[in-house]
Structures are given as C-alpha cells and as structure tokens.
Amino acid sequence: MHNATDPHSDSAGPDEPAPSPPVHYAEQALLGALLLTPDQLNTLDTLESGNFGDPSHTAVFAAMSALAPPEAAVHAKEPVWLNSVLDHARRQARGLTASYLHTLIRTCPDPEHAPAYAQIVRSEHARRTLRTHTNRLAQTATTPIEPEPATAVLAQADTLARYLDQLADQFAPHPGSLPRTPTPPEPPRNTGADVLDEERMLLATATAHPREMTRMPWLLPVDFALPVHTALFHCLTALNHRGEPIDPITVLWEAQHRGLLRDTSAQHVLNLLAIPAGSVEHWGENVLQRALLHQAHTTAERIRAYTEDPANSVHQLVTGSRRALADLTAIRTRWERTTSRTPGRSRAPRTTAATRASPPSTTAPGRPTRPSR
Structure with missing residues (x-):
C-alpha cells in the first residue's frame, strides 16, 4: 500500500509519478548496507555522492563520506552512526527523516552485497552522464556557434569520445556487446x-x-x-x-x-x-560544414537512443556509441582535409578555431553574389 508520508514510496496513484527505476532500489540497498556496516565505506573509494540519482541519497552518502565511522563496539550498541549521518545529511536534504534511514536499512537484502549495489549505482550514473554529453553534442550541432560551428561540434565530440574511453577502462567487456536498440530515424536536414x-x-x-x-x-x-x-x-x-x-x-x-x-x-x-x-x-x-553538423546531430540522436534503452549495459553503450561516432569521424576526416588545404586557413588543433578566409570571386565585376529569389 502507498505510504503518503514517505516521499520515496513508489506505489503510484492516478495523479502520482511513475514507479521508481531499479537503480532507486539499488541506491537504497547500498545506503542501507553502509548504515548497517559503515566500515564498508573504505572499500567503495571509487564511488562518489554525485553518482546517486536521488538528491536525498546524494546527501546521505555525502554525509557518510564526510564523517568518520564509529568503532564497531560503539556502533553495535548505540545509534551514533545513524544520528550523525542524519544530522549532517539534513544540511543538504532538509526533508530527510530518521524514519527514512530506517527504511534504507529495511530495504537492504544483504549488507555484504554492497559492492554489487555500488556497481549498479555507478553504471546508472554512467548512463546519465553519457546522455548529458550526447545532449550537449546535439545542442551544439543544432544551435551552431559562430564563426566556427564545426570547431565547437568536434570539440564536443572529442569530449564524448574521451568519456567513452573512461567508461571502457572502468567497466569490463562481456559477450553480446552490441546494443539491440533499434536505430532511430535520421533527424530532418536543415533546408532553410x-x-x-x-x-x-x-x-x-x-x-x-x-x-x-x-x-x-x-x-x-x-x-x-x-x-x-x-x-x-x-x-x-x-x-x-x-x-x-x-x-x-x-x-x-x-x-x-x-x-x-x-x-x-x-x-x-x-x-x-x-x-x-x-x-x-x-x-x-x-x-560540407552543414553536413558535418547534421551528422553530429544524427550521431547524438543514435547514442541518446542507446542511453534511453535500459536493457543496454554500460559496455554496450560504449560499443554502440563508438560505432556511432565512427560515422562522424568519416565526415570529420573530409572536413579536416579541406580546411587544411583552403588558402588563407591554417591547420588548427581539433578544439582550436581557425580563421576563415573570404572566398575569391570567379565572377565578373558587378555580378550579383546571390541569385534572386
């Protein structure tokens, strides 16, 4: 039954939000495990408070990370750890209650599985972060920055590629690494x-x-x-x-x-x-520059579709995203080839804007520079 007093209860009524995703329960289980066995914090050094999706969970883990865990003998007899975490976490999440901390403890199936819960939390954070990078790529491609929109798009593509490299180092590969998400339709071209x-x-x-x-x-x-x-x-x-x-x-x-x-x-x-x-x-x-921007937008939409499919693991997201970026790399190679040969333009680093030269005229003096429409 839905508990109207618990903001994290997810039994939705007609006008209530949709049920929470699986990672919500993993966050609860992990925090419950750390409330029961705070010494496990030392084994989760790669986990950060920003990895949590729920703001109250972020506050609780930040409090745990800032506090020194109590001695085992003290923790076994008195709720010192819970009280300290609650007092510290309320600085960020004022609505947090002692009752909810007890809910975290009750929803933890096994405190010894904390490393597995932490891996789930990290995986979902990776999905959200990849989606953020993808959204930035799409926004940069569809709202180009003058005077060198291609430079801005390629810089964002490089940032995305570097993040994929980080994920590849953090998450082990596994069989069946290609996403099975249907490829979304290509976004419409700019025909202004x-x-x-x-x-x-x-x-x-x-x-x-x-x-x-x-x-x-x-x-x-x-x-x-x-x-x-x-x-x-x-x-x-x-x-x-x-x-x-x-x-x-x-x-x-x-x-x-x-x-x-x-x-x-x-x-x-x-x-x-x-x-x-x-x-x-x-x-x-x-x-060619407009085609490059369009391909960047297409690539972003494809990767975003992967991140929105919960069936994809992090390794599948990495593999599929790299393949999507390969299509952008193909047109990027042509773009960099032409800009390096254009008179008046110097070869610039990927993330550094170059200076565009004015086009030489091949028409007779006085000839219009635009066809009448």
Whole structure:
C-alpha cells in the first residue's frame, strides 16, 4: 500500500509519478548496507555522492563520506552512526527523516552485497552522464556557434569520445556487446533559405567553372540537404569523371538520363544552374560544414537512443556509441582535409578555431553574389 508520508514510496496513484527505476532500489540497498556496516565505506573509494540519482541519497552518502565511522563496539550498541549521518545529511536534504534511514536499512537484502549495489549505482550514473554529453553534442550541432560551428561540434565530440574511453577502462567487456536498440530515424536536414541558396550557388558555379571541381574530392553528393541538389551534383561529378563538356545543357541532359526530370522540370534545373557566384570551394566548404553538423546531430540522436534503452549495459553503450561516432569521424576526416588545404586557413588543433578566409570571386565585376529569389 502507498505510504503518503514517505516521499520515496513508489506505489503510484492516478495523479502520482511513475514507479521508481531499479537503480532507486539499488541506491537504497547500498545506503542501507553502509548504515548497517559503515566500515564498508573504505572499500567503495571509487564511488562518489554525485553518482546517486536521488538528491536525498546524494546527501546521505555525502554525509557518510564526510564523517568518520564509529568503532564497531560503539556502533553495535548505540545509534551514533545513524544520528550523525542524519544530522549532517539534513544540511543538504532538509526533508530527510530518521524514519527514512530506517527504511534504507529495511530495504537492504544483504549488507555484504554492497559492492554489487555500488556497481549498479555507478553504471546508472554512467548512463546519465553519457546522455548529458550526447545532449550537449546535439545542442551544439543544432544551435551552431559562430564563426566556427564545426570547431565547437568536434570539440564536443572529442569530449564524448574521451568519456567513452573512461567508461571502457572502468567497466569490463562481456559477450553480446552490441546494443539491440533499434536505430532511430535520421533527424530532418536543415533546408532553410540560406542552406538552399548556398547549394544552388555551388551547383551553378561548378557548372560554370567545372575545372574547380577537381580540387574538391572531399565533397560528396550525400552532403547536400535537398535531394534535387544531391542528384544534380551526381550529374556534375559523373560528367567530370567522364571528361565530357559541362554546361547547363549537358547537365540537364545527364539529369534526364538519371530520371531527375520525373520529379522536376527542365526549366527548374536550368534556373538552378543559371547564376554562378563566388568560389566553388567556398560554397563546397559551407555545404560540407552543414553536413558535418547534421551528422553530429544524427550521431547524438543514435547514442541518446542507446542511453534511453535500459536493457543496454554500460559496455554496450560504449560499443554502440563508438560505432556511432565512427560515422562522424568519416565526415570529420573530409572536413579536416579541406580546411587544411583552403588558402588563407591554417591547420588548427581539433578544439582550436581557425580563421576563415573570404572566398575569391570567379565572377565578373558587378555580378550579383546571390541569385534572386
């Protein structure tokens, strides 16, 4: 039966919170074991108060860590340890009661299993922390920081990778290490006006100056946000690979052979290729950077799905997250290759912003720098 006076009672009524997760009971059992056998604190040196998810449990363990355990003979006769822990913990958790400390003791199945309970607490803390790193990666990718959003995203990806290395050292591997969590759908691409304008200008400028495409092996059709732009870049790269003439008409003919005109008109394709401006490499770098941010967002969503599946162990979280980061590493390699070769830009460390050069103009003086929309 639900105890209305116990804030940790989890028999939910119609308007009450959902039942507590298994780690809640592990936290209770661990604290109960330490209240019964405080000498076990010396065996849990890798556990910290911040590893607990419940604020009152955090306060209780912080109090235990700050206090000197009583002598065994004194502890066996008097509740000195419980009283000291309660008085100290109330500084952080004012609603904590002596009754709840006794509840912790009653819910501990076996005090000798304290190390196992501590491992459960550490595991769930690892899951929560990994989710926090993942959320930061997603936020950095979707709300980019100017003027170098890629630098900020890659720095956060490095922080996430370092945390995965820490977890790999702390938790032993085991068979069946791959998560079975279904892969979440890819988040939608950013198709704002600026994004589409940059892709259009890249296609038009590459059509007008096809030789510049030979300096861009790092840009792939998949980097484009709009499917029609992806298809047109396929056309350009195919013509360039075959050494055939490239202009709006030859690109249109290639588009027809690739079935692109089933979904769009010939005039629309010609309009997309009509107004070149700026440098092909400059627009290509912008397109690749947006693709990098999108892949970082996709990676973050995939890892977040792993952390939200309670069936995954910490080792499965590490293995699955590293595989997800590998997809980001692939596009990162292309990004670092192009930024190291762009004139006016120096190779920078992963977490240090570089200076972006202005794109050289390949258009006649007075020509518009943006197509009219």
